[in-house]
Structure formats: C-alpha cells, structure tokens
Amino acid sequence: xxxxxxxxxxxxEAIEIPEDxxxxxxxxxxxxxxxYLRRWTLRRGWGAGLAACACFCLLVNGSPAFASAxxxxxxxxxxxxxxxxxxxxxxxxxxxxxxxxxxxxxxxNTDLEQRINTEIRTRIDxxxxxxxxxAREARDAFVDTGGRAEDFTPIxxxxxxxxxxxxxxxxxxxxxxxxxxASAYTEIYTYNLDLTTGTELTLPGLLxxxxxxxxxxxxxxxxxxxxxxxxxxxxxxDQGGFSxxxxxxxxxxxADGNPVLFFEKYEIAPGYMGIQSFSVPLP
Amino acid sequence: MxxxxxxxxxxxxxxxxxxxxxxxxxYSYVKDRDAALDVVQESIVKALSKADSxxxxxxxxxxxxxxxxxxxxxxxxQGKRLVxxxxxxxxxxxxxxxxxxxxxxxxxxxxxxxxxxxxxxLRFFEDLKLEEIARVTGANLNTVKSRLYKGLxxxxxxxxxxDIDA
Numbered sequence: 001x002x003x004x005x006x007x008x009x010x011x012x013e014a015i016e017i018p019e020d021x022x023x024x025x026x027x028x029x030x031x032x033x034x035x036y037l038r039r040w041t042l043r044r045g046w047g048a049g050l051a052a053c054a055c056f057c058l059l060v061n062g063s064p065a066f067a068s069a070x071x072x073x074x075x076x077x078x079x080x081x082x083x084x085x086x087x088x089x090x091x092x093x094x095x096x097x098x099x100x101x102x103x104x105x106x107x108x109n110t111d112l113e114q115r116i117n118t119e120i121r122t123r124i125d126x127x128x129x130x131x132x133x134x135a136r137e138a139r140d141a142f143v144d145t146g147g148r149a150e151d152f153t154p155i156x157x158x159x160x161x162x163x164x165x166x167x168x169x170x171x172x173x174x175x176x177x178x179x180x181x182a183s184a185y186t187e188i189y190t191y192n193l194d195l196t197t198g199t200e201l202t203l204p205g206l207l208x209x210x211x212x213x214x215x216x217x218x219x220x221x222x223x224x225x226x227x228x229x230x231x232x233x234x235x236x237x238d239q240g241g242f243s244x245x246x247x248x249x250x251x252x253x254x255a256d257g258n259p260v261l262f263f264e265k266y267e268i269a270p271g272y273m274g275i276q277s278f279s280v281p282l283p
Numbered sequence: 284m285x286x287x288x289x290x291x292x293x294x295x296x297x298x299x300x301x302x303x304x305x306x307x308x309x310y311s312y313v314k315d316r317d318a319a320l321d322v323v324q325e326s327i328v329k330a331l332s333k334a335d336s337x338x339x340x341x342x343x344x345x346x347x348x349x350x351x352x353x354x355x356x357x358x359x360x361q362g363k364r365l366v367x368x369x370x371x372x373x374x375x376x377x378x379x380x381x382x383x384x385x386x387x388x389x390x391x392x393x394x395x396x397x398x399x400x401x402x403x404x405l406r407f408f409e410d411l412k413l414e415e416i417a418r419v420t421g422a423n424l425n426t427v428k429s430r431l432y433k434g435l436x437x438x439x440x441x442x443x444x445x446d447i448d449a
Binding site: 004005007008009011012013015017018020021022024025026027028029031032033035036 | 299325
C-alpha cells in the first residue's frame with residue numbers, strides 16, 4: 001500500500017476508542033438478547049391456525065350438563081382455571097399489537113391442558129404471523145404507490161379472551177382477535193371442552209340427534225322477533241342469509257351451560273349488525 | 284432452537300471482539316463520540332434481535348457491517364445532529380473552490396459522496412474485499428467497482444497525487 005494510504009489509515013486507526021465502549025457494547029448485547037427472546041416468544045406464539053382479522057372464541061366448555069345449575073358458588077379449587085400466561089405489546093412503525101394469551105390449568109387432566117394450550121398458542125402465533133405478512137404487503141403497496149413509509153398507519157391487532165362458562169364439568173371461553181387496518185374486523189374461535197372426559201363438546205352431544213332442527217327453529221324465531229321488535233335486519237335467503245345451521249356451527253356455552261350459537265359479522269346480516277348470537281336451551 | 288443459540292453466540296463473540304472497529308467506522312461517519320457510541324449500541328441491539336436473519340455465520344462480518352453502516356447513515360440523515368450552519372457549509376464546500384490547496388488524502392475522503400466514501404472506507408480502512416462491500420452496501424459488484432473508481436479519481440484530483448490507486 002502506498003504511503004498516502006498508509007498515513008490515511010493510520011489517522012483512521014488513531015480515532016480514539018472511548019473507555020466506556022466496552023460497557024456500552026455489553027449493555028447493548030444484553031438488550032439485544034432480551035429483545036431477541038421477546039421476538040422469539042412472539043413468533044413461537046404464532047403457530048397455527050387462524051386467518052386474519054378475526055376474533056376467536058376458544059370455548060373450552062366443560063361439559064354442559066349445566067351442572068351449571070351450579071350457578072351457586074363454585075368451589076374455587078374444583079374448577080378449571082383460565083389464566084393469562086402471556087401478555088405483551090409490540091409498538092413499532094408497522095404494528096401496534098396487544099396480546100393477552102390464555103392458558104388452561106388445574107383441570108386435573110394434563111394431556112387436555114397441553115393439547116389445548118398448544119392449540120391456543122399455535123393459533124395465535126399463526127394469526128399474528130399472517131397479520132404481520134399483511135401489514136408488510138399493505139405497507140409495501142403504500143410505498144410503491146408513492147406513499148411515504150413513515151406515513152403508513154400501523155396495523156392494529158388486539159387479542160383477548162373471555163371465559164364464558166366455568167364449572168366442575170364445563171369450561172368455555174372465547175378468544176377474540178380484532179385487526180384494524182382500515183376498518184376493524186373481529187374473528188372468533190371457539191373451543192368447547194368437557195373436563196370430565198377431556199373431550200370437546202359438540203352440539204349433537206349437547207342437544208341430541210335433532211339438534212339441527214332445534215337450532216334452526218330457535219334461530220328463525222329469534223330472527224323474526226328481533227326483526228319485529230328491534231328493527232334488526234338480516235340477509236334474505238337469496239342474499240346469502242341464514243339457511244340452517246351446519247355441522248361446523250360455531251358456539252360457546254353461556255354461564256348456565258346453554259350453547260350459544262353465533263354468526264360472525266356479515267355472515268347472516270349486514271356488517272353493522274355485528275356478531276349475531278342465539279342461545280339454544282338444553283333439552 | 285439450538286442453531287439460533289449458536290448464531291447468537293457467534294454473533295456475540297464477534298461483536299465483543301470487534302467493538303473497536305465498529306466504533307471507528309461509526310465515528311468516521313458521525314464524527315462525535317457520543318453519537319458513535321449510540322450508533323454502535325443501536326446496531327448491536329438490532330443485530331442480536333434479528334439474529335435469525337443471519338443465515339450464514341461465515342458472513343457475520345458483512346452482515347453486521349451492513350447494519351452498522353445503515354445505522355450510521357440513518358443517524359446522519361435523521362438530523363439527530365444539529366449542525367451549526369457554518370460547520371455545515373464548511374463541510375459541504377467542494378474542494379474545487381480552493382484549487383490551489385492540496386488536500387491530505389484522509390481529509391479528501393471526507394469530501395466524497397456518501398456512497399463513494401463508504402466503499403473507500405470499507406476497502407482501505409476495513410480491508411473488505413469488493414464482493415464483501417457489495418454485500419454490506421446491498422449494491423451489485425459492478426456498482427461497487429464503479430463507485431470505487433470514481434472515488435479514487437476524485438481523490439487523485441483533490442490530492443494531486445498520482446499514486447492513489449493503491
């Protein structure tokens with residue numbers, strides 16, 4: 001190397017290294033590792049399952065036998081409990097994410113707990129991952145069409161849950177995921193569990209072999225009542241409105257252990273009607 | 284997960300053993316002790332939190348330099364630094380304004396455009412290969428070459444030395 005470069009490099013190397021550099025470096029390493037672990041936890045959480053914009057109901061419905069008659073005070077220790085296992089927020093330019101993740105404990109059935117908790121985790125992980133992907137795409141499209149990245153409105157996601165029914169036999173909770181990009185959209189997932197058998201509850205199991213007829217009847221009557229008394233509006237049959245319950249009808253249990261069937265926004269009624277739910281009494 | 288742990292271990296070791304290099308490079312951009320420390324810290328935090336995107340540990344150097352150079356330039360552009368006007372004028376004044384004065388090579392490098400300067404610094408002060416510089420800057424190899432030659436040409440003019448080509 002020629003003389004000039006040697007001199008120039010010497011000047012470069014003579015840049016004085018501050019004494020506190022190693023302290024600064026080490027604290028940055030600690031911060032970076034913490035941030036990595038947070039991100040990793042989050043990513044792991046995004047496992048499987050749901051599509052975007054949704055609110056899920058995870059209904060872990062303990063068995064229905066509405067032991068719920070138990071409306072009386074439950075003995076706390078006997079009940080399965082839903083606890084918040086993870087709560088975090090992510091606030092950056094692209095997202096404002098707020099998550100409260102539930103987990104099932106104290107059911108006396110570890111296999112069930114593990115299965116359900118993994119499922120919850122996996123679902124939420126996947127949903128968030130997909131939301132992230134959408135946020136990225138939306139942002140790229142915004143920038144490609146001449147918008148400034150810093151003007152992009154972040155995607156807003158809220159994940160939260162609600163316990164609908166909890167007694168010795170049944171546990172039911174819903175997880176909501178609401179995603180707001182331009183307008184908010186909530187999707188619901190449901191889980192319904194029988195704690196005594198460790199299985200998921202089904203509508204035929206709860207309501208008997210003629211469950212579809214029963215449900216259809218209740219829903220049609222209630223729709224008519226709401227239309228007459230509350231100015232409710234439902235899509236007509238040929239607009240894609242209600243045409244009978246299907247095998248994968250979503251439901252959760254109310255506090256008394258009665259199944260509550262629900263339809264997401266736009267499913268059987270105009271969006272402004274929101275989520276429509278119908279309580280079907282047990283036989 | 285174990286490979287992620289390995290990656291972070293590789294990265295941490297690399298960071299701890301090369302911190303002085305990072306500081307000098309950052310300082311050569313921001314020209315301020317505290318700002319350079321900030322830039323180094325931010326780069327480290329970013330690098331570790333995104334350790335998963337380091338797919339090939341052999342590229343740890345160029346991968347990290349890319350973050351570091353971006354942070355340095357971002358800091359510069361974000362106006363985190365409020366420069367007194369006269370300093371700014373002085374710094375941006377083209378050397379041609381004073382054709383009589385010969386510049387020292389080190390000072391002349393400061394007058395290069397940001398992109399040329401980055402290539403020159405990485406090539407001659409950090410001893411990176413041109414392919415590595417391409418990875419750091421995200422430009423293709425020919426672009427890097429052309430920036431290098433343009434930069435050298437300017438330096439030759441400004442220093443009036445003919446043996447700058449190294």
